[in-house]
Amino acid sequence: MAMCVCWGPVVRVLVLQAAWALGGGQVRYSVPEEAKAGTVVGRLAQDLGLEAGEPEARRLRLAAQGRRASVEVSGASGALVVSSRLDREELCGKSAPCALRLEVLVERPLRVFHVELEVTDINDNAPLFPAARKNLSIAELSLPGSRFPLEGASDADIGANAQLSYTLSPTEHFRLDLQKAEEDVEFLFLVLAKPLDRETVPVHRLVLTASDGGRPPLTGRMELVISVLDANDNAPQFNQSVYKVQLPENTERGTLVIRVSATDLDEGTNRNISYSLQHLFPQDGRDVFGIDRNSGEIRVRGDLDYEDVGLYRLQVDAADQGNPPLSGHCKVVVEVVDANDNAPEVWVTSLSVPVPEDAAVGTVVALLSVSDRDSGANGRVRCAVWPAAPFGLVATFAGSYSLVLREALDRERVPEYEVEVRAEDGGAPPLRASRGVRVPVSDVNDNAPAFAQAVYTVLARENNAAGAELARLWARDPDEAGNGRVSYSVAEGGVGGAAVGAGWRPASSYVSVDAESGRLWALQPLDYEELQVLQFEVRAVDAGEPPLCGNATVQLFVVDENDNAPALLPPAGGGPGPGSAGEAASGPGSGALWAWAAWGAPAGQVVAKIRAVDADSGYNAWLRYELWEPRGKGPFRVGLYSGEVSTARALEEADGPRQRLVIVVRDHGEPSRSATATLSVSLVEGAEAALAAAGSSSSSSSSGAGLRPGAGAEGGAAAATATATATTNVWLVVAICAVSSLFLLAVVLYGASRWAPRAAVLSGPGPATLVCASEVGSWSYSQRQSRSLCVADGAGKSDLMVFSPNFPPPPGPAAENGSPGKGPFLSPLASRAAGKCPARLPEELRETPGARLEAALPHERDRSPVPAVAGVSPASSAKPGGL
Template identity: 85%
Template sequence: GGAARAGQESRCSRAAAGSCAGPGPVRYSVPEEAKAGTVVGRLAQDLGLEAGEPEARRLRLVAQGRRASVEVSGASGALVVSSRLDREELCGKSAPCALRLEVLVERPLRVFHVELEVTDINDNAPVFPAARKNLSVSENSPAGSRFPLEGASDADVGANAQLSYSLSPSEHFALDLQKTEEEGESLFLVLRKPLDRETMPIHRLVLTASDGGRPLLTGTVELMISVLDANDNTPQFNQSVYKVRLPENSERGTIVFRVTATDLDEGTNRNVSYSLLNLFPQDERDVFGINRDSGEIRLRGDLDFEDVGVYRLQVDATDQGNPPLTGHCKVVVEVLDVNDNAPEVWVTSLSVPVPEDAAVGTVVALLSVSDRDSGANGRVRCSVWPAAPFGLVSTFAGSYSLVLREALDRERVSEYEVEVRAEDGGAPPLRASRGLRVPVSDVNDNAPAFAQAVYTVLARENNAAGAELARLWARDPDEAGNGRVSYSVSEGGGGASVSGGGWRPASSYVSVDAESGRLWALQPLDYEELQVLQFEVRAVDAGEPALCGNATVQLFVLDENDNAPALLPPAGGGPGVGASGSAASGSVVAKIRAVDADSGYNAWLRYELWEPRGKGPFRVGLYSGEVSTARALEEADGPRQRLVIVVRDHGEPARSATATLSVSLVEGAEAALAAAGSSGVGLRPAEGGASAESTTTTTTTTNVWLVVAICAVSSLFLLAVVLYGAARWAPRAAVLSSPGPATLVCASEVGSWSYSQRQSRSLCVADGVGKSDLMVFSPNFPPPPGPAAKETQPDAPALLQTVSGAPFLPPSFPRFSSLPPTTLAPCCSFSSPSHGAGGGVIPAQPLATESGGCWAGA
């Protein structure tokens, strides 16, 4: 038992008998939960009863309205615990806890008041209202948020009921106990760190309440803190960037990729829908599309690696929270190249035309070659066709220079069509080409060149002033100004010596049109004054510097029959001729002398006895002009004869002169005296042209003439034989173009040698003719300078021709004069084309003779 404490403020007197009512109650204290039988106090003793008296007086305890947990022992009169004392049951939270008891004592009946204080022991642990406390905290609650908690209760009182609280360790929560006079104690759960439902959706904490008793008793409550989901998590992809490769020839509808996003939130906060955004390229084309629910990306448009090689897509995953949150990822679609593009060739720079004197290595064009494909499909090989004269040089990747590999010649090729070919490395390879037109610009590298080094021009005399003699043409293969040729007669380049002495420049006779090259006559030409005019024509181009070429022109003046024969006075100047009456047949009586200023056929004279006609006693040599007796003179012929002799040339039309000769018949002695007294023939004007009366010459004069003629003819014949041999075996060009001695050509009485339109000319000696004349041809032109031209221009004037590579120069026919008879030359024939008034062309072929020989220049 516990120790009883009796406090008796007043006691009954021990001497008194019967009941006694003390002045105050007897107080005892006993701890609660004392065991039954525990003596609380010596009630009888404290009441003043003697031993045995309590039993005798029947001491008993009367509870006031409640069950008494104590009783009075009858034998000892002690107050003992009879049943369990529970202060909390008896008094609750009241303090102090006092039980008011009444003790009755009989004999006499007396009533004593007893107060039993039940003292508290720490027999009650703190108790929370529930063993588990459920709390809901939003995960987006900020740190410092306070959540009130219901504290524990302790049935004890005093220090045993003084509670303290503690919380199980937590980084997110803490306790805060506030005590105020008005509100008392307030317990709060404080949020120290924001919550994350996705990391820990439920926090389990233990709240412990401890009292202040000895021993310490505690009570606990489990705090179940559920973190309420807030839409604080965006949908997440397992990769931030997805890379996909797709061939550019993929068909529409092809599945490109499938993305998946997760949301750590719950409920509607985790429901995700997908959308697609083109980051690159930023155009309006919808090449790709996405399924909103499944995240499946499909190809909607056509891919072209050359247009876009990489697509950057942004996929958005949006939840259904409030507010909704969106997660992002990127999908990089790499388009794989397919060889679907041929190479392309561009001309970035073209430097044309190219001068023909451009150096090897000159850059003609800059080219750019590319292929929109990649890898081997985009590697391009280039070549140039034709391979010459250009080539390709690679400067750097995709760039080439078209350079000159060989020297150019515009006159050979004036323009090139160049093709640059490109081929890629795909399988199969694709090809492309680019054509270039490369013109070659001219450089003045060609001097004007005449078709012939020497031109032979034939012009008839008495031509009209301003008549076109020939047309010269110099070829210059250059173009434009470099090939524009102007012509001029070279100053100091030639001239001619005129008859009568003196020198006149060629520019006084001819002129060349500067543009057309036409050769004009400045004045009428006179063969008797000028036979050959040699000069140089200069052709100069308009290049810079100017180049020039020269050609020699030999102008041969062709004789026209514009001069009538002129009779020469007789050698002795006598009035007449005497003839012996006994002169035999064939005796030479006189000789008619005449000259013709023309040449060739026009100067070839023939003599005809015009009167008397019939069988007269006299005759005239056809070409010698000798008057001789045709038969023996007779007296019947009369003492005096008048002869009319006509001298004609062979021109067309022929011109003539008339000579009148008086012949007197005398005796032999008188004839001798007449011969000694006069040595010529007197001439006087006569009808039909120039006429004269001639006196007879002596036989001595005739013989002298015959001797002189024979000697001259013999010398000329020997010279002709030598020239014939030289012409026969010497080179043809040299024979044709070089000056030489006289060439002998024969003529017959019956032949007709004149310039006419006939195609064939023949000069022969008739059989049986007793006499003939010797005609002397003396070419008097200088040799042509320089080598003969080798190139012939097809459209050159017809009157300019060359012979075996060298120009043929026709001979200049001298004037003919009658000479004494001599030995005849062989018969020759030749052919020549017809010619007009402006000139002619002498053929190049040598003249064949019946005896196997020929004379050049015939």
Template identity: 80%
Template sequence: MGVCWGPVVRVLVLQAAWALGGGQVRYSVPEEAKAGTVVGRLAQDLGLEAGEPEARRLRLVAQGRRASVEVSGASGALVVSSRLDREELCGKSAPCALRLEVLVERPLRVFHVELEVTDINDNAPLFPAARKNLSLSENSPPGSRFPLEGASDADVGANAQLSYTLSPSEHFGLEVKSKDENKILVVLVLRRPLDREMMAEHRLVLTAIDGGRPSLTGTMELVISVLDANDNAPQFNQSVYKVQLPESAAPGTVFFQLTATDIDEGINREIYYSFSDAVSGKVQDLFIIDRKSGEIRTAGDLDFEDVQSYDLEIEARDKGWPPLSGHCSVELEVLDVNDNAPEVWVTSLSVPVPEDAAVGTVVALLSVSDRDSGANGRVRCAVWPAAPFGLVATFAGSYSLVLREALDRERVSEYEVEVRAEDGGAPALRASRGVRVPVSDVNDNAPAFAQAVYTVLARENNAAGAELARLAWAGARWRAGGWRAASSYVSVDAESGRLWALQPLDYEEVQVLQFEVRAVDAGEPPLCGNATVQLFVVDENDNAPALLPAAGGGPGGGAVVAKIRAVDADSGYNAWLRYELWEPRGKGPFRVGLYSGEVSTARALEEADGPRQRLVIVVRDHGEPARSATATLSVSLVEGAEAALAAAGSSSSGAGLRPAAGAEGGAAAAAATNVWLVVAICAVSSLFLLAVVLYGASRWAPRAAVLSGPGPATLVCASEVGSWSYSQRQSRSLCVAEGAGKSDLMVFSPNFPPPPGPAAKETQPEAPALVDTVSAPPLCRLSPLPPSCGSGRPAPG
């Protein structure tokens, strides 16, 4: 052995690795090395000179385990002192390392030495027992498997890797599988059927071989006894049965009938069924198997959404001894039933939505799911109402509620949207989720008046502060107090829209007043709306007729003796005068033209009439109530020569008659006054006619911005909707001689009567306010020039 181990030691001993910092040396030596085997030149590796190891007393101090090496005092070499057994030192641990301390004196120093003991194949495989007895039924089917205990090897590494062989047998074979790195399964497999009558016992040798060089072996004898009796196990016609059952099956439903056969007779062929031990208790709680008939029925409710299939391991065991069993598997597939309605969740909601939000804006994110599968779990979604929102599928089960049409908060301020989900089952199940989507306001509507043009009738002489009309507008959401004067005549209340009179109106001063009314909201930017107001002043009979100097007449015989002249500052019927002879009453010699005012003889004059006649003439207008004036005319009867002189001096023709003194005294002044009166009346009439022409032109001309004209000058209401047209003009001669005639424009309204006050015959009771006041008006103001206003939707009309 010494001759053999020398080369091995020289090959395996490692060169010592001397580290100055740690002072550690490593060596390696195989186990079972003979005593005296040199492991390494320790003194030389530690840097000691010849003779120095003995002088400095180099010695070894063992740590932990018993040391089987020592230091040679003369040479300083590390040698094996006793048997090294790796299995004894380290067991199955690898690698096996011994830690040693080496001391050197003068000066004292400590060195660390690590000695690795390497494994050699010095242990053969070992079975737990040298013999194992097995009892097998003669009717064990081929392929039956019987686990065996394997051998163990105290070595490590390749020396402990085992392989197995079985002595030749026509009935049995060996199957070896690695379960993991450290364990191997050894199974005895029956290749051919057994027959106890031919061979009651089989003796086999199981051999374990390790991987060492040379390899070592271990054996175990197998003694197999063949039992005679129940030699046919129950058999199923299939090893696997596939069954389908809807999840809606009620508890107690039979879904399968087991059938196993046993060709034995008597008690050996009686079979009972049971679940295999591999079936969990939870599953056994859901199903019941009849031990005799083999019927399998449900014991609880099935739920496809929890478990889609069950693998039921069934065992059929006979009553022979030893009992034999057959096995099969029933694979139960649970069929989905549409028993789950879709579910809809709102995962995100962004409200309120501004009314100017762009089309495509995402309002909400929704999640839709159905626990069913297949068609039962396919969900279709829709939104109701279909506008103005829609659904967009983002990915499976997720939808976005988006804006499909423009919003208008003034039309709809809030939407109740319902998201409806329906699955594809038969019958289909449905679910819905309501989403409330309020719309926030944006200043996109300018205040809009109910009418583009308001026509207002106001009686003259109204009290200051009287309400003339109410202007109404739409879309008003803000209030603004205070008055904004449009002129010196009227004002508009900023909150209520009431049109007030600032002072009494006088028809004789102004007949038509037209102005613009503007409503401005408080939005950002502010928006505004305009309306035109046409205020027509309705004449009242507030002026009595005024007498002018009378003109002289001519001789009698039915001729005009004098002419009573009067004017009325009113208009229309209020200015239409009639003349009545108040005194003398009865059949006097004179008469007065009802509308001309001409005083003429009614018959031939007689002496009985007297030399002087006093005539009292009343001038009345047609107002309600009528106003009047009284004129007294003195008529003197003279001879023919005096009459001629009087006619030449006063430019009057009296047919031999002379006017009274009151008339004669003012003749010269009346002539001069009449000239100027005619000039003034002509000038006023011309200006009035020019104003009417310009007003008509402005009504028919195109409107320019907010200062455009009000449209056609329609002054008389002739229909239910408030349209206006001109009345027929009737000219009445209101004065004679030097007094100028006046053409009067009569205004009447069948739909909108004038305000309260003394009414003419042709007028109706006072009309109500044209437009009611709105609840929250915007700022209104009268403006001769329209101020700038924020852009927005134009007011209707």
């Protein structure tokens, strides 16, 4: 039993020693600063494993410190207690955490234990401003938003106890602005919120309060005395609000750090500026930098030590010499860079330029040599090339590199490269150097000329002068010199068939292209009636070896000009005789025509119809009819677009036996062209009008259209005789019989013309040609090989006529005007269906059945004019005889 008692303490000591060996032999305690003397920090003896009485027996104590310790070990209890005032700010300053390292000695046997005592911060320091009062002078004319820097307060505490917030006593003229920059740096500004008025309040007294983040918070105050200055209303202004400079720590005294410059818009002494320097951080570094009051040059006056201070914050004030003076402010941040004062050096030992754009990947462009006079890590250099493509660096041996091609080149995309070789050593921080290498790329012929458009549409007016410029073509070749020099030529294309007569004609007979400029010229005047569209290809060839070429298609559209006057159409069944339509049409552009009208005919009755055609197209072929004579309120009128002559009112005997009408046919061209038709209308009794109509029907039934022409002197005598005997019943009976006979004859002839002639036409040689004419008198036909028929739905009458190309042309000048060789023609209304007519037609045209008929025509580009024939037909002749 005694043996167990003896070995018990030894075992405890061994266990304690093993625990201390494993734990590092260190005890940690924490005590708040400003703790009262006698405050127990920790049970040191118990934590060290000593039993009651052992601390005093083994003389547990603290080892002597270099300075007076603020804690001690109680001899009786072995507790660590506070012996004197603990001030964290005095012990550790701004360092966090604040830890004191203590050594505890135990004798019998002698052992040393390490105790770490952390002194925690309490909010025992109130914010402190540099001065209790700050005087500011602000010009009366300062604009709202003007900023004035203030020196903030400082707090010796750390953490939340040192986080400051600012408030300003109530005022409507000023407010505070706290800006946070990098590295938790705060800048405090007084901002003018409302314009000042010196005459109202010459001095503003404000209280600036700084509160920390402790619980409870502590505050510090500074009085701001703001004097409002009058005049000199422009303060000096710096071009930057913050300047940043880096200086190596071995910078010699007198070295220029930076030159700040402020400008003042005033004149005279008000713009003379003097500079002053204030050290914001650290405040004890006022002898390190100095500023020249006149030039604004900041130079090094003391020694820089990166380990002591790595960052300086300076405030430069620029004050003018006005009365009172105004000042501007800026911040200068100086960063001290540590050692490594030799930068790498790069040389270009060999350069092979220019590089062909078809050079192979791996081609060596330049040889480089890199070195650094430093040693160790500061002398080990890493190299890179920028931009990373299309070049790269290949290390050949120590300090030597080859600049090689990594990707294919394209001179048209990048004609020249500015390559920068960058070298960086292994220092901390590393120093860098660079060398620029200019690498031009030489051209090869790898791009064919390319036109801006695959198809060019060119509009040319007909009757243009030979040699007129039609268009300018341009092909782009991004190559240079001869590889990009382009020449132009007409490659292929032409026109053939009936549009240009017999045979095929190449495009080069119509147009030519300038080999150098690409200008397209007309070799001869163009005629729309012969040629509407010319399509050909233009080739662009460069001067490279081998040459490359590109093509573009040119579609030349000839725009119609109003170069054809309207031509009157003769009656299809006109017979010879004095004043007949055939003789009247002997003169081009005019004609004398005859028609009959009965007395008492109601208003609106159609008497005759003037027909005309224009070889032009579009508006130039759109015809209108005007009654030229007689002017005023006559008994007749003419349809503006139909050409139908009808009664304007009921005919009376007072109108006389004969009316002479002069009708002018005009097109819509600019300037317009016209033709004149003279129509003589004989006014007779109703019976004679019926005889005349029956005779006209019998003479024209075989052709299915036309108007019986006037019979001259013989016709006039017959009319007089009929008038003298009109009251005799015998002659009346004879007339009735004659009319009945003529009617029967007309029915027989109608049947014959309905079957036999139509069959002959449909079975005749050659392709049938469809001719459609509406009530407005516009004619067109289509060169279709199939036989077609145009019928207007609901039309009261139709001017549809079918002709066979093997029919002989009508006699007279009409055949000459309609000679073969003319190009396709499209009337104004028919051209509307093909996309060439006016966008909007008059209301009268849009409502006529003929307009609806022409709208149903197939859309065809190739049109030809109807042979020009003059004539007049009554309204009843509008129906073709065979339909």
